[in-house]
Amino acid sequence: MRKNYSYLALGALVLASCVNDDTTLDMKGMFSNNGEPVNVRFAQSKAYNDSVGEIHLNMGADAYTIYMCTDSHITRKTHKNLDYFMAQYKAASSPKLALHLGDIIDAQKNIPCADSIVHYAGQTKKDTLFLTPGNHDVYFKQWPILRSFFKTSAYWFDTNNGTKKLDLFICLDSADGTLGTEQMKWLKDLLAAKSKEGYRRIIVFTHTHLWKLDDSQGHTSNYALEEMYEITSLLSQYGVECVWSGHQHARQSVIYKGVHYLVLDATKDSEKGQSYVTVDMGETINYHYFNYPPVE
């Protein structure tokens, strides 16, 4: 009987640690897909991409600025850092574009609360803010809600100066901790084709980061080892210059196989010392980190 109490206490402890102020976590997700798996999301995304055609952004110049943030984890109560980021982005002088590297929301049904971004998704051709989904955005069967706003989770777009191509951006859906078979094949084919088109640089952005360099990432998981070996090799083979990601809420910079892997700080209101990044895209790339003002 005592043994049963011990197990009960242990179970209660684990479950209690999984409840936040917005909702309860559905622990079934630890053992099965809690919605559409990545292959299904990719198929739907590809169908959307094919239906709307390619996105080519005319920046009007060789140099432009990218505003980049990740892991805003907005709740129904607070999204001040994300609003601040969007205000900075909108106030900046052109040419510019913005990237959000996933985990826009913290838990279920918060996507519509991100009203500063939901109506401006670049992949829907409404604006120049491009988003990639994180695990928090898709688990608990949220993909249909996310899809209703952002339409696609894996896509590419490029920039030009009006006369010639500049940079290629590839967005990958890594919200399940894997790219899945179909997306991996698409990535290979895309890189094989696009690497011959004379882009100034190729950049990949996605949510899940590749390395576990320290303990800052808490319980966030990475890709399986087999996939990590393959992705790093593939990106290097086709001359990808940078991979930008989030997920671990702490900045990290690694150059491996000639590719620069940059992980950003989070934009979450409740975390201290977080930042967003602006990237000067010209003949060289320069990164600038900006801390968010303290959240009251």
Place this chain on the structure above:
Amino acid sequence: MKKNLLLLVLTLCPLWLMAAGNPGFGERGYRLTTMVEYSYNPVWSHHANLDVQALIPINPHFEMEGKVQLSTADVYTGAVQIRPKFEVPVGEIFLEADMMYRCVSRNETSDMTAALAIGYRMDYISVTIGSFSRILDDWNRDWHTDESYVVEPFNLMYRLEVFCRPQTNPWNLSFLFSNVDDYQMERMWQPLFGVRAYYDVVDHWQLNFGAQCKPTGMFHLDASFYGATLRAGFTYKF
């Protein structure tokens, strides 16, 4: 910290209770094991592996193990393990030091891991916990650039195996939960689930079977099936 201690006590107490009254372990002799595996994952697709393992007991308190795996996925792995062990009134405590080198030839990558762990086993259960470090390196690294190898200095290593019969029984069936196996050391949030069985056919020969499943995204709370391995082979006990 207090919460962690409470968890440790809650976990260990039932183990001691389960062990009460069970006999100790016999001394293991030299063993040579050969296994063939069928394996699948989305990146390496369907592939086969050949495993060879040798267990070398140096004395009653110290044993060594050497392991080699050759894979048709163009990945080759070698590992050495040393294991000091001490019998306690109930069960056995052991230390493990592991060195594993994975030559990922298909991606021209070296994956080197070193682990240190402590374990405790009784008739029906075996628990190991420790940490390991990883160094990933590119075969073609340019020494004249900022390019570098990648060091993952700390990873938690854990392994829990529950047996249906006492471990000295001529046959057994066990269930495993771990982030490492004989030929890979996954990150701590990437667990592996396995089942193993053995049967002592005659004095020196033992049949071995096993299966392993690797999900991905468990701690993204959006788990999906990633890979599986089926293995069969035999052990010759000298």
